[in-house]
Amino acid sequence: MSAGRVIEIYKEVGRPPQFVEQFRLEDFEGSHGLGHTRMATESKVTTEGSHPFSTGLDLCLVHNGSLSNHNRLRERLRREGIDFQTENDTEVAAGYLAWRMREGASLEEALEGCLEDLDGFYTFLVGTADGFAVLRDPIACKPAVLAETDDWVAMSSEWRAIAVLPGAADARMWEPEPTVVYAWEKALV
Amino acid sequence: MAVETSEMTGVEIVDLASTPLRELNRRLHGLADGAPGPRRWRVLNPNGAHAVGCGLDADIDVEIEGHVGYYCAGMNKLATVRVHGNAGPGLAENLMSGTVIVEGSASQSAGATGRGGLLVVYGDASARCGISMKGIDIVVRGSVGHLSAFMAQTGCLVVGGDVGEALGDSIYEACLYVRGEVAGLGADCVEKGLEDEHVAELARLLERAGFDDLDPRDFRRYGSARQLYNFKIDNAGAY
Numbered sequence: 001m002s003a004g005r006v007i008e009i010y011k012e013v014g015r016p017p018q019f020v021e022q023f024r025l026e027d028f029e030g031s032h033g034l035g036h037t038r039m040a041t042e043s044k045v046t047t048e049g050s051h052p053f054s055t056g057l058d059l060c061l062v063h064n065g066s067l068s069n070h071n072r073l074r075e076r077l078r079r080e081g082i083d084f085q086t087e088n089d090t091e092v093a094a095g096y097l098a099w100r101m102r103e104g105a106s107l108e109e110a111l112e113g114c115l116e117d118l119d120g121f122y123t124f125l126v127g128t129a130d131g132f133a134v135l136r137d138p139i140a141c142k143p144a145v146l147a148e149t150d151d152w153v154a155m156s157s158e159w160r161a162i163a164v165l166p167g168a169a170d171a172r173m174w175e176p177e178p179t180v181v182y183a184w185e186k187a188l189v
Numbered sequence: 190m191a192v193e194t195s196e197m198t199g200v201e202i203v204d205l206a207s208t209p210l211r212e213l214n215r216r217l218h219g220l221a222d223g224a225p226g227p228r229r230w231r232v233l234n235p236n237g238a239h240a241v242g243c244g245l246d247a248d249i250d251v252e253i254e255g256h257v258g259y260y261c262a263g264m265n266k267l268a269t270v271r272v273h274g275n276a277g278p279g280l281a282e283n284l285m286s287g288t289v290i291v292e293g294s295a296s297q298s299a300g301a302t303g304r305g306g307l308l309v310v311y312g313d314a315s316a317r318c319g320i321s322m323k324g325i326d327i328v329v330r331g332s333v334g335h336l337s338a339f340m341a342q343t344g345c346l347v348v349g350g351d352v353g354e355a356l357g358d359s360i361y362e363a364c365l366y367v368r369g370e371v372a373g374l375g376a377d378c379v380e381k382g383l384e385d386e387h388v389a390e391l392a393r394l395l396e397r398a399g400f401d402d403l404d405p406r407d408f409r410r411y412g413s414a415r416q417l418y419n420f421k422i423d424n425a426g427a428y
Contacts, residue, residue, distance in 0.1 A: 159236075
């Protein structure tokens with residue numbers, strides 16, 4: 001479900017432990033990974049409606065929140081030649097980023113455009129070939145926490161997911177500010 | 190092997206790495222209404238667990254050694270809960286009485302809807318700190334985020350650092366004291382004079398929080414302009 005050279009996307013409906021076993025996640029190797037379990041609010045619980053959504057070559061998006069102007073924006077993006085497979089709101093955000101970058105915007109510029117063009121709640125995490133980026137809406141409705149050590153950087157909706165990482169107890173941790181794009185681009189791939 | 194036991198120290202130790210959270214909370218709830226049991230507790234390895242020490246109703250001390258997740262010490266009555274770490278969203282939500290102290294930072298909605306007691310944060314608190322507060326006193330040594338004290342009704346919010354956008358939006362009656370910069374005031378929130386009675390109140394709060402190195406006269410006071418209390422015919426066009 002991915003496009004590009006480096007990023008692979010796997011999605012399934014079911015329980016996370018089964019997913020880990022089914023796709024043999026423990027055998028995976030790489031510099032960075034991105035996981036998401038979805039509580040559906042805007043569209044059906046299907047594999048297609050699961051995150052991450054591919055946003056172009058070696059780019060993918062997960063989203064905590066809900067967008068209220070996705071129907072109108074989807075039509076606008078379709079006229080620009082962006083394809084959509086579902087009625088899902090996050091797919092529209094992914095399509096929006098893909099469109100902005102196709103038109104020449106950098107990832108950071110495309111994310112900053114979300115602040116103008118998307119209506120609703122969002123904490124976005126974008127996976128790239130060599131790192132990831134984070135953006136929260138101006139109200140910062142949905143939670144997020146970042147943690148960093150000399151060896152790794154991690155972002156999650158809450159500390160519980162990060163606490164299991166080696167050295168987490170001594171990590172520098174903070175909450176990303178609303179409307180600020182945070183990006184890491186130094187992963188070795 | 191030396192094992193620290195409650196008989197030796199008078200402190201009941203619960204390790205959440207091996208004890209289910211519900212067992213801990215059930216034991217703490219069992220101390221309500223003066224029921225016998227340990228009065229001092231130490232909780233190890235919270236690792237961001239949710240609702241640690243939530244719903245306490247006993248005059249006990251609970252020390253939590255690490256970071257906690259959502260809703261720590263929510264609805265607390267009488268107990269003193271101290272977190273040696275950071276706290277997730279909804280810390281001390283609807284605090285009724287007692288004291289909650291976080292030695293790190295707190296996430297959003299700290300002290301929301303609190304009706305009494307004291308919440309102290311040594312680091313920063315995030316957005317919506319003290320939202321709809323109804324009698325709680327909150328003292329944050331660092332900074333707080335946007336929309337703090339939204340619709341605050343009564344109680345005091347003391348901020349040693351800076352404050353984000355829309356402080357005290359739609360405030361009823363509550364005293365807001367800020368030592369640093371305010372990014373912006375919300376609707377009907379205005380700066381008011383810092384008189385001797387406010388300096389005295391602030392000094393008491395800072396002392397209770399253990400921040401008596403801060404000079405109350407370095408703070409500015411904010412509160413309600415009381416212009417949103419009643420319907421005004423002049424505003425009819427806005428509805």
